[in-house]
Amino acid sequence: MAVRQVRVDGDPILRKKSRRVEKFDQSLKDLVKDLFDTMYVEDGVGLAAVQVGLLRRLIVIDDRKDTLMALVNPELVDCEGQEEGMEGCLSVPDMAGKVDRYTSIKVAYQDLEGQEKVLEAEGFLARVLQHEIDHTNGILYKDKAKEMFRVDQEDPEDQEED
Ligand code: ZN
Numbered sequence: 001m002a003v004r005q006v007r008v009d010g011d012p013i014l015r016k017k018s019r020r021v022e023k024f025d026q027s028l029k030d031l032v033k034d035l036f037d038t039m040y041v042e043d044g045v046g047l048a049a050v051q052v053g054l055l056r057r058l059i060v061i062d063d064r065k066d067t068l069m070a071l072v073n074p075e076l077v078d079c080e081g082q083e084e085g086m087e088g089c090l091s092v093p094d095m096a097g098k099v100d101r102y103t104s105i106k107v108a109y110q111d112l113e114g115q116e117k118v119l120e121a122e123g124f125l126a127r128v129l130q131h132e133i134d135h136t137n138g139i140l141y142k143d144k145a146k147e148m149f150r151v152d153q154e155d156p157e158d159q160e161e162d
Contacts, residue, residue, distance in 0.1 A: 002033070002034045002037060003034070003037050003038045003041045004034050004035075004037075004038045004052035004053075005052065005053070006038065006042060006047075006051055006052060006090045006091060007050075007051055007052065007053055007091055008091050008092070008093060009091055009092045009140060009142070011053075011091075013050060013053055013055065014050060014051070014091055014135070014138065014140060015138045016050070016055055016138050017055075017136070017137055017138050018048070018049065018050050018054075018055040018056050018057045018058075018135075018136040018137075018138075019055055019056060019057065020057050020073050021056050021057055021058055021072045021073055021110075024072070024110070024112060024113055024114040028058070028072070028112060029112055031049065031054070031056075031058065032058070032060060032070045032112065034052070035047050035049065035052065035058070035060045035070070036060050036062075036070075038052060039060060039062065039090075040062075042090045044090045045061065045062060045063055045064060045128050046059060046060065046061045046062070046128045046129075046131060046132045047059065047060050047090065047132070048132045048135035048136055049136075050135055050136065050138075051090060051091050051135060057072065057073045057074065057136045058070065058071070058072050058073075058136075059071050059074055059129075059132040059133070059135070059136065061125070061128055061129065061132065063124055063125045063128055065124075065125075067121075067125055069119075070111075070112060071107065071109040071110075071111075071119070071129075072109060072110040072111065072112065072114075073109060073110050074107050074108070074109040074129070074132070074133050074136070075107065075108050075109070075133070076102075076105055076106075076107060076130070076133055077106050077107065077108045077118070078105065078106035079102035079104070079105045079106070080102060080103060080104045080105070081102060081103030081104055082100050082101070082102060082103060083100070083101065083103045084098055084099070084100050084146070085098070085099065085101065085124075085127055086098060086099075087099050087127065087131060087141045087145070088151070089131070089140065089141055089142075091135075091140065092140060092141070092142055094150060094151050094152070095142070095148055095149065095150060095151060096148070096149045096151050097141060097142055097145030097146075097147060097148040097149065098145060098146045098147045099127075099131075099141050099144050099145050099146070100144070100146065101126065101127045101130050101131075102126060102130060103122055103123070103126065104120070104121065104122035104123075104126055105120070105121055105122070105126045105129060105130065106118055106119070106120050106121075107119045107120075107121065107129055107133070
């Protein structure tokens with residue numbers, strides 16, 4: 001297991017566009033494993049390669065329901081509806097924000113063997129996918145957020161007792 005360091009807001013790499021993945025080899029699979037390891041340690045539901053400092057169009061997702069997958073060169077090809085929801089990001093620690101996202105989407109991507117596929121998603125999964133695809137284009141959710149909130153790690157009542 002190899003947990004990689006997550007880059008945080010302010011690191012210029014997070015603002016760069018990732019490059020398409022052209023080689024579907026063992027090193028891609030190793031990287032995917034590292035991304036999953038890192039995502040689980042950080043307790044995330046999605047992670048893009050750029051968040052560990054690699055400008056490759058590659059994301060991993062685990063919505064903690066039905067979907068656990070790696071998407072190579074993901075691209076939004078269709079979208080419908082709009083809904084507001086809360087988001088956080090491992091690269092923007094201790095914050096959350098209200099963001100409008102498409103309700104249902106279609107994403108074209110390649111699997112780890114390079115096979116072209118299409119995924120349809122709605123609700124929370126659609127939100128996670130849009131958030132991660134934005135990362136591959138150098139966009140952070142806070143750019144789109146209508147409101148941002150500080151998320152305190154400690155219980156405020158405990159702090160009063162100090
Ligand atoms: Zn993020």
